Amino acid sequence: MLLDLPSNRAEGWRWSDLSGLPALAAAPADSANLGELRELPWLDCDLGGPRLLFVDGRRAAEQSSLGVIGMGHVEADAGDHPLAKQVGREGWTLKLGRDHAPQGLVQIIHLSTGGADHLPARIELDVDAQASVVETFIGRGWTNRLTEMVLYKGARLMLSRRLLGSSGFVSLTDRASVGEGASINIITLSAGGSDSRLDTHISLSGEGAFAEAGGALLTRGTQRHDANLALHHAMPNGTSRQVWRSVAADKSTCSVAARVEVARAAQKTDGEQSLKGLLLDRGATVNAKPELEIFADDVKCAHGATVGELDRNALFYLASRGVPNSEAKALLTQAFVADAIDRIGGESVREAFEGDVRKWFGGTR
Numbered sequence: 001m002l003l004d005l006p007s008n009r010a011e012g013w014r015w016s017d018l019s020g021l022p023a024l025a026a027a028p029a030d031s032a033n034l035g036e037l038r039e040l041p042w043l044d045c046d047l048g049g050p051r052l053l054f055v056d057g058r059r060a061a062e063q064s065s066l067g068v069i070g071m072g073h074v075e076a077d078a079g080d081h082p083l084a085k086q087v088g089r090e091g092w093t094l095k096l097g098r099d100h101a102p103q104g105l106v107q108i109i110h111l112s113t114g115g116a117d118h119l120p121a122r123i124e125l126d127v128d129a130q131a132s133v134v135e136t137f138i139g140r141g142w143t144n145r146l147t148e149m150v151l152y153k154g155a156r157l158m159l160s161r162r163l164l165g166s167s168g169f170v171s172l173t174d175r176a177s178v179g180e181g182a183s184i185n186i187i188t189l190s191a192g193g194s195d196s197r198l199d200t201h202i203s204l205s206g207e208g209a210f211a212e213a214g215g216a217l218l219t220r221g222t223q224r225h226d227a228n229l230a231l232h233h234a235m236p237n238g239t240s241r242q243v244w245r246s247v248a249a250d251k252s253t254c255s256v257a258a259r260v261e262v263a264r265a266a267q268k269t270d271g272e273q274s275l276k277g278l279l280l281d282r283g284a285t286v287n288a289k290p291e292l293e294i295f296a297d298d299v300k301c302a303h304g305a306t307v308g309e310l311d312r313n314a315l316f317y318l319a320s321r322g323v324p325n326s327e328a329k330a331l332l333t334q335a336f337v338a339d340a341i342d343r344i345g346g347e348s349v350r351e352a353f354e355g356d357v358r359k360w361f362g363g364t365r
Contacts (some may be wrong), residue, residue: 006082014225015287016197023118023268024142024169029056029115039134040109041164041315043352049104052092056141057110057117059092063258068102069094074120076148077175081199084173087146091120096129105132112139112168121147125182132158134349140168140194145356149176151184153206158201158345159186161215162356165194173199180206180235187344188215189353190225191360199226204238204266212272214243216337218360219252219284229258235264240270244278245337248284255287260301262294269296278310278336280329330361 002021006013040063042051050067053060059071075089076338078084094106110119125131130153137143143165151157163170170190190196202211217225231240246254260271277286290303310332318328334357341357344350 003086009170012228015224015257016199017224017252019041021142022142025116027141029114029117037086041138041162042107042109043105043134043348049102050106052107052108052347053111054119055111056113056115057119061237066361067242068096069106074122074231076120076122076146077281078146079175080174081173083144083171083197084146086144087118087120089120093121093122093124094131094133095122095124096126096131098126099128101130106132107350108133108135108314110135110137110143110145112137112141112143112165114141116144118144121145123149123157125145125151125157127152128154130156132346132349134160134162136164137170138164138166140190141170142169144171146173147175148290148316149174149184151176151178151182153180153182155179155182157184159184160344160349160353161186161188162353163188163190163194163196164192164356166192169192169196170194171197176200176202176211177205178209178211181208182206183210184212185343185345186213187340189216189341189356190215190219191356193223194298195224196226196330200229201232202230203232203234204240207235208237209235210239212241212243212343214241214340214343215245216340216357217244217246217254217256218337218357219247219254220249223252224255225253226255227257230259230261231259231271232263233269233271234263235266235320237268238266238270242273242275243340243343244275244284245340246288247280247337248277248286248334249280251283253282253285253287257289257291259291259293260303262301264295267296267298267334269299269301271299271301275305276336278333279305279307280310280333305365334358334361
């Protein structure tokens with residue numbers, strides 16, 4: 001497959017390294033060896049709910065319970081995004097009618113055994129419908145996803161993602177339209193061994209719409225995580241929050257570019273950005289680029305970006321109380337990313353993410 005990949009000379013791609021994608025796209029999958037199936041990271045939820053397992057982009061029917069999820073042709077617009085254009089038309093759809101909600105949590109696991117797999121999805125919530133979706137990415141290879149989300153008046157969507165792959169690359173492209181009084185919350189945790197590229201565009205297209213997006217990016221070795229978010233306020237009285245926490249160890253790189261766009265008609269907009277990075281080693285890199293583009297004159301918008309190291313006074317205090325240095329670093333860095341993880345709705349989901357964070361820090365020095 002011929003890949004038309006952007007150069008890092010382009011402004012929107014300057015922090016991404018896509019050089020490994022051609023080799024991943026040409027590599028064969030190894031679905032004959034599915035040892036990962038024995039320990040799939042399902043969340044144990046009392047109410048159950050739909051469960052989908054995709055292996056190399058194909059649904060594993062025996063391990064899946066569709067419920068309200070539909071399979072087949074998906075209407076999702078890739079636009080001119082070079083990675084999203086690789087995605088086909090067959091995927092999964094969550095479409096809920098007025099006032100409807102699935103019974104329990106919607107869980108989707110994407111297992112890649114090597115090579116490349118591309119899958120589209122569409123989430124459409126009618127008036128006052130609501131859903132909570134957790135996607136977990138494991139394995140190796142190139143996992144490429146395009147998700148289109150449409151929320152009508154008063155709808156609610158909580159989308160939580162865990163990037164836990166052992167190696168390879170994960171690219172997620174999201175397009176969301178949020179209607180009047182509706183709300184969307186997208187939280188992503190990158191705590192595996194793969195590199196990633198996250199592209200999200202959220203349009204608050206209805207009056208009084210709400211959006212929250214962000215997460216925690218954790219890297220070590222020579223890993224690279226690159227998150228790019230554009231949040232567009234089109235109508236009055238919209239509210240948005242962006243909270244990103246990046247932690248980079250060894251010679252790894254975390255990059256976040258977050259933009260808020262306020263149209264002329266979007267008076268009374270309330271938007272905030274918080275981009276913070278933590279360097280665990282002097283050879284690591286954190287890039288943070290907050291942006292505000294405001295055309296309305298009656299708004300409340302703020303942004304902030306900081307990058308630093310662990311507080312030596314706090315480390316000294318913990319050492320004086322007998323806490324080993326490695327454990328002290330883990331405690332302080334877990335507290336640093338907690339601000340992003342705590343925004344996840346649902347106790348069982350939040351606890352799973354916190355466990356992933358603790359596991360990641362258990363692998364640091």
